[in-house]
Amino acid sequence: METSRVDDLTVLGPIGSGGCGHVYEAEDSKGAAMALKIFEDSAISRDLLDRTTRQLGEGGWPDGVLPVITAEFRELPAFRLTLLMADRGNGKSGTTRDQLTPRSLQHRLDQHPGLDSWSLVRSLAKAISGMHSRRVAHGNLKPGNILFDDQGAVLLTDWAMGNMPGIAQFQFTDAVLYQAPEQLREPRGYLDGAGYRWDVFSFGVIAYRTLTGSFPRCDHAFSHVAPPLGETYRDGFKADLQKIAVNLESQAKVTWSDDAKTPLEQGFRACIDACLALDPGKRPASMIELVRAFDEVEREFSEGKEREDLVDQCRRAERATWRALFGLGAAIGLAVVFAGMWYVSLKQAESDRRHLIETVGKLKQAAEDAQAAQTVADGKAREAEKAIEAEREMGLARLEASRWIGDLLFSWAMEKGNRHVPPLDGREFRLRQLERQFEDFLAQSENVERLSDERARVRLQLAEISLAAGDPAVASKRLAGALEAWGAGPMDGDSRLRFATNSLLLALLLQANGDPGANSAFQVARKTFSSLPRADLEGERLDQLLAILDFHEAKLLVAAGDETKALEQLMRATQTLIRISKQRPDSVVLKSELADCYLSSAKILEASGSLADAREVRAMAAGHLANLLKGQPQDLRIRLNLAGCFGAMSEDALLSGNLVDAEASSREAMQLLDGILSEQPNHAEALAGKAAQLGTRAGMLRDRGRQADAMKDFDEGIRMLEALEPSRAGNSMVAYRLALLWWQKGRMLGMAGPRDEEIRLMIQARQLLDTLLGRSTADEPAPEQLSRSKAYLCGDLGHAWQMSDRKQEAIRAFSDAVAEWQKLSQKRSRNDEYAEGLFWSKQRLDDLK
Numbered sequence: 001m002e003t004s005r006v007d008d009l010t011v012l013g014p015i016g017s018g019g020c021g022h023v024y025e026a027e028d029s030k031g032a033a034m035a036l037k038i039f040e041d042s043a044i045s046r047d048l049l050d051r052t053t054r055q056l057g058e059g060g061w062p063d064g065v066l067p068v069i070t071a072e073f074r075e076l077p078a079f080r081l082t083l084l085m086a087d088r089g090n091g092k093s094g095t096t097r098d099q100l101t102p103r104s105l106q107h108r109l110d111q112h113p114g115l116d117s118w119s120l121v122r123s124l125a126k127a128i129s130g131m132h133s134r135r136v137a138h139g140n141l142k143p144g145n146i147l148f149d150d151q152g153a154v155l156l157t158d159w160a161m162g163n164m165p166g167i168a169q170f171q172f173t174d175a176v177l178y179q180a181p182e183q184l185r186e187p188r189g190y191l192d193g194a195g196y197r198w199d200v201f202s203f204g205v206i207a208y209r210t211l212t213g214s215f216p217r218c219d220h221a222f223s224h225v226a227p228p229l230g231e232t233y234r235d236g237f238k239a240d241l242q243k244i245a246v247n248l249e250s251q252a253k254v255t256w257s258d259d260a261k262t263p264l265e266q267g268f269r270a271c272i273d274a275c276l277a278l279d280p281g282k283r284p285a286s287m288i289e290l291v292r293a294f295d296e297v298e299r300e301f302s303e304g305k306e307r308e309d310l311v312d313q314c315r316r317a318e319r320a321t322w323r324a325l326f327g328l329g330a331a332i333g334l335a336v337v338f339a340g341m342w343y344v345s346l347k348q349a350e351s352d353r354r355h356l357i358e359t360v361g362k363l364k365q366a367a368e369d370a371q372a373a374q375t376v377a378d379g380k381a382r383e384a385e386k387a388i389e390a391e392r393e394m395g396l397a398r399l400e401a402s403r404w405i406g407d408l409l410f411s412w413a414m415e416k417g418n419r420h421v422p423p424l425d426g427r428e429f430r431l432r433q434l435e436r437q438f439e440d441f442l443a444q445s446e447n448v449e450r451l452s453d454e455r456a457r458v459r460l461q462l463a464e465i466s467l468a469a470g471d472p473a474v475a476s477k478r479l480a481g482a483l484e485a486w487g488a489g490p491m492d493g494d495s496r497l498r499f500a501t502n503s504l505l506l507a508l509l510l511q512a513n514g515d516p517g518a519n520s521a522f523q524v525a526r527k528t529f530s531s532l533p534r535a536d537l538e539g540e541r542l543d544q545l546l547a548i549l550d551f552h553e554a555k556l557l558v559a560a561g562d563e564t565k566a567l568e569q570l571m572r573a574t575q576t577l578i579r580i581s582k583q584r585p586d587s588v589v590l591k592s593e594l595a596d597c598y599l600s601s602a603k604i605l606e607a608s609g610s611l612a613d614a615r616e617v618r619a620m621a622a623g624h625l626a627n628l629l630k631g632q633p634q635d636l637r638i639r640l641n642l643a644g645c646f647g648a649m650s651e652d653a654l655l656s657g658n659l660v661d662a663e664a665s666s667r668e669a670m671q672l673l674d675g676i677l678s679e680q681p682n683h684a685e686a687l688a689g690k691a692a693q694l695g696t697r698a699g700m701l702r703d704r705g706r707q708a709d710a711m712k713d714f715d716e717g718i719r720m721l722e723a724l725e726p727s728r729a730g731n732s733m734v735a736y737r738l739a740l741l742w743w744q745k746g747r748m749l750g751m752a753g754p755r756d757e758e759i760r761l762m763i764q765a766r767q768l769l770d771t772l773l774g775r776s777t778a779d780e781p782a783p784e785q786l787s788r789s790k791a792y793l794c795g796d797l798g799h800a801w802q803m804s805d806r807k808q809e810a811i812r813a814f815s816d817a818v819a820e821w822q823k824l825s826q827k828r829s830r831n832d833e834y835a836e837g838l839f840w841s842k843q844r845l846d847d848l849k
Contacts, residue, residue, distance in 0.1 A: 064127025
């Protein structure tokens with residue numbers, strides 16, 4: 001999203017208003033028509049709008065989403081600027097000249113149902129799917145928020161508004177007529193990932209109304225309060241959301257007023273019926289899954305029609321063959337009759353002979369024609385057999401190609417709170433359903449040798465289902481069977497890591513159940529991890545798993561009375577987790593997603609139900625360290641580790657928009673660090689930690705509009721780190737923190753106007769990062785993290801050069817960013833962050849050339 005100024009806009013007048021604010025028509029300096037929306041502060045969630053808008057805009061806006069040219073949600077008044085999607089009246093058809101008519105579905109409902117209704121439904125599904133692929137749920141779908149561009153393509157707008165968490169003032173809006181009962185009752189579910197299934201339900205209502213002209217449920221009441229055609233807002237109604245939810249749930253089944261005209265339409269209707277399920281667990285998990293279902297229905301319909309045509313062709317050839325053979329038999333019978341007549345009448349012998357010769361010639365020709373027809377029929381039959389064989393081979397190929405995506409979807413079904421995907425409700429029912437399906441597959445494929453690999457994979461998945469269901473006895477037997485099935489062939493590093501992870505989950509499950517076999521299970525897990533080929537795996541992920549093993553095995557050691565060894569393992573696990581979190585501090589600067597390895601044992605432990613999320617892990621580590629500190633209040637290492645825990649929790653809370661928890665954790669970290677510095681004023685690690693917390697606090701002050709106070713914290717943190725002379729002391733993490741603070745301060749100055757100072761600080765930060773990258777012994781931060789930070793920094797530097805009209809310098813900076821992202825992508829080809837960074841940098845570079 002651009003950071004363009006709006007000072008050169010000319011506001012022409014109001015267009016309309018709604019529950020969240022007012023919309024004005026405007027023109028930019030080039031005369032382009034714009035829509036400027038000024039928000040009511042109490043009717044929106046600033047943090048939610050800012051986060052979702054940035055997440056959608058990063059790497060280019062997805063197809064089907066109205067791009068935001070510029071926006072400001074932190075300052076007052078909050079606003080958003082987009083292109084104007086409206087048509088100007090011409091004095092005809094009841095419109096006044098120069099009157100604006102928005103190009104929204106609300107203004108075109110009278111055109112549906114119509115010839116283009118199914119096309120609109122498919123386009124709308126793909127547009128919402130594009131938002132879900134960016135991990136953003138709309139949450140406010142209604143006809144008025146579905147716009148059309150000049151070519152008639154769908155554009156979605158006004159996401160994360162209306163009935164959302166954090167809203168102080170909510171007025172009636174027709175969006176509630178399209179919302180799921182669980183959204184009407186508890187809008188805070190949006191923050192926990194429930195918004196994806198809300199969008200699926202809302203899409204189903206809009207699709208049904210577009211195709212039939214009616215609401216699927218409560219049509220009489222909803223049609224009475226819905227805005228009339230051509231209007232987007234209706235005054236005079238007060239929304240009783242609880243009552244609306246009860247009324248929806250009183251009508252369990254949705255029916256269609258007429259029968260589907262084709263099997264294809266019948267399949268599409270079944271997809272929409274699934275969207276309208278009152279039970280969220282019975283709906284598609286997201287619009288991505290629904291679009292795939294639409295495509296599958298269309299593919300099956302197309303393939304079925306092709307097979308029917310081929311069978312008909314074979315039947316026609318077979319009928320032609322039988323007709324030719326029957327003609328041959330009839331001709332032979334005729335020849336016998338003529339021969340008999342020759343014997344009976346000698347007087348007509350000559351004429352009969354000539355006649356017979358002619359008849360035989362015709363019979364031969366008929367026989368040749370019949371043989372040709374038979375040859376053609378045999379060829380058609382062989383072609384049909386080849387087509388069926390090709391289809392079977394294609395099915396096996398597709399099965400093989402879907403293994404990887406199948407593993408991902410399986411992991412999704414097993415997890416409760418993965419931040420990358422929406423949670424799946426009804427988890428226990430889904431586990432039982434998966435178990436029955438997999439057991440049926442094993443029974444049906446018992447003698448199919450070609451599916452041996454799939455059978456081994458299914459055995460492993462059954463073991464993982466038992467782990468997720470909390471049945472250690474069955475899980476242990478199934479895991480042994482899966483290992484035996486996989487043992488026949490070689491295993492790659494990822495497969496071995498998967499077995500090792502499952503052995504750890506089994507140990508954790510036994511520990512949670514108080515099973516005495518937990519001790520030996522942890523020993524087996526540790527032995528399995530020690531045999532993994534570290535060179536073929538991601539080091540940070542392996543370290544996380546080992547840290548989790550140390551952390552939970554320490555509890556058993558404490559119960560057994562071996563407190564010394566337990567303390568050693570607990571400290572080792574905590575130090576590993578803190579080290580991993582320190583390697584990605586630039587996440588605070590860039591407001592990107594939480595780092596994948598940021599104290600994240602929750603993602604691995606979700607299936608066994610031991611931990612809910614990464615914040616709980618850090619809180620548990622902090623609690624144990626706090627207890628240790630009570631017995632050893634002067635232990636420097638414990639205090640530093642505890643301060644690191646609180647610092648990581650503060651940065652995590654800040655990224656999540658939770659300023660209250662961020663401030664509380666930052667305050668705890670600062671108190672510990674100030675206590676250490678009062679005893680040892682020149683302690684480098686404590687100074688670096690405090691400087692990092694000053695940067696975190698400066699970010700919170702900046703977001704609250706306290707620019708001057710934020711700048712003081714930046715300057716103090718920079719002064720403390722510069723005093724440590726990192727280039728001569730050789731402390732890479734101190735130098736890295738200093739580069740990040742220069743970078744943060746430069747961006748803040750650039751937002752206020754002085755681009756020269758912004759560019760100077762960014763160049764200074766880049767030079768320091770280059771120095772760190774040149775050190776072959778740089779372990780903390782890791783070289784990969786330094787390259788990632790440099791890639792982001794070059795992108796910001798290129799943007800600053802571009803805003804200063806320094807095109808050549810901007811091209812060089814974006815070129816450097818592209819080079820860094822390419823190196824990172826080559827190292828981890830499946831990393832979405834690296835792919836998006838490369839795409840964004842290339843796009844900026846292409847725009848300048």
